[in-house]
Amino acid sequence: MTLITTIHSYAGGVAKSATARDLSAALVLLGQRVLLIDADHQADLSVSLGVDIDEQYASADDSFGQTIGPAVLGTGPLPAPREVYGIELIPSSITLYNLEKELKADVSMVVGLRYALDDYRAGGQYDHILIDTNPTLGDMATLALLAADRVLLPIPPNRKGLRAGNFIKSRVEKGHYQRLNPGLSVLPPVITQAPNTNLARQYAAEINELFGGTLGLIKQRPGLYPLAMERGIPVPLLDSSDGRAEVMSVAARFLEVVQLSAQPAPGGAKRGA
Numbered sequence: 001m002t003l004i005t006t007i008h009s010y011a012g013g014v015a016k017s018a019t020a021r022d023l024s025a026a027l028v029l030l031g032q033r034v035l036l037i038d039a040d041h042q043a044d045l046s047v048s049l050g051v052d053i054d055e056q057y058a059s060a061d062d063s064f065g066q067t068i069g070p071a072v073l074g075t076g077p078l079p080a081p082r083e084v085y086g087i088e089l090i091p092s093s094i095t096l097y098n099l100e101k102e103l104k105a106d107v108s109m110v111v112g113l114r115y116a117l118d119d120y121r122a123g124g125q126y127d128h129i130l131i132d133t134n135p136t137l138g139d140m141a142t143l144a145l146l147a148a149d150r151v152l153l154p155i156p157p158n159r160k161g162l163r164a165g166n167f168i169k170s171r172v173e174k175g176h177y178q179r180l181n182p183g184l185s186v187l188p189p190v191i192t193q194a195p196n197t198n199l200a201r202q203y204a205a206e207i208n209e210l211f212g213g214t215l216g217l218i219k220q221r222p223g224l225y226p227l228a229m230e231r232g233i234p235v236p237l238l239d240s241s242d243g244r245a246e247v248m249s250v251a252a253r254f255l256e257v258v259q260l261s262a263q264p265a266p267g268g269a270k271r272g273a
């Protein structure tokens with residue numbers, strides 16, 4: 001079975017792209033087959049894996065052709081993913097910004113990514129498809145949430161993080177997303193960029209309570225994470241000690257939770273996340 005997880009928050013800079021990159025790399029190290037989709041025109045995820053489409057291609061059309069754009073618009077197939085550190089990546093480009101305008105002009109296209117991934121879902125060549133989004137509540141977020149089975153929220157332990165996590169949880173669970181995409185559910189979040197302070201510990205406890213648990217906590221590591229971005233290397237491959245261990249632990253917990261949620265509970269109801 002292929003499980004599609006969208007990493008999402010309307011809040012900027014909360015480590016969506018770092019989580020997408022490092023969780024993908026960790027899942028590959030754990031023997032999983034991973035397709036990673038960069039659906040953010042900022043392309044931070046692609047660049048932080050050493051793939052800069054806008055540098056590689058002179059023409060905007062050629063750059064756009066390497067992204068999910070044409071498949072969402074129905075003008076072409078998904079591009080062949082490129083392999084980076086064992087992850088299969090469909091990268092992004094600044095030209096993906098044009099997709100936002102097209103989605104505004106024709107709302108029916110918000111199901112375009114879901115349909116484009118149908119073949120991958122049916123083909124079963126991946127265990128996991130992860131989608132990184134830009135910080136928005138707009139059409140690009142809807143596109144990525146309608147394509148997904150699960151939403152993973154990176155939440156820093158502070159007021160901004162907690163507000164965003166709380167809002168998106170209730171928007172997914174009480175808003176229209178689950179009506180349009182009934183299989184969609186919110187995973188226990190990852191606590192990200194956590195400083196070693198009492199206030200951060202209080203917020204971490206609140207996040208834990210709100211979601212009934214988390215996938216783990218990633219500490220604020222001001223040396224390691226900028227270096228991972230600079231070198232284009234995921235944290236679990238760059239660091240061999242605590243930074244790696246906490247990402248691997250989140251990935252192992254992620255696998256536990258999604259496998260639990262895929263098993264039918266006694267009596268036929270779903271259990272877990």
Ligand SMILES: Nc1ncnc2c1ncn2[C@@H]1O[C@H](COP(=O)(O)OP(=O)(O)OP(=O)(O)O)[C@@H](O)[C@H]1O
Pocket residue numbers: 011012013014015016017018019040042044133134135192193194218219220221222223225226229
């Ligand atoms: N655990 C961490 N410790 C220190 N810095 C971190 C950590 N996680 C992420 N960062 C840094 O924080 C910044 C924001 O991270 P990232 O780009 O992953 O966030 P984002 O949510 O994807 O941002 P955007 O909303 O712009 O897409 C980056 O410079 C990243 O290197």
Ligand SMILES: [Mg+2]
Pocket residue numbers: 016017018040044045133134
């Ligand atoms: Mg990002």
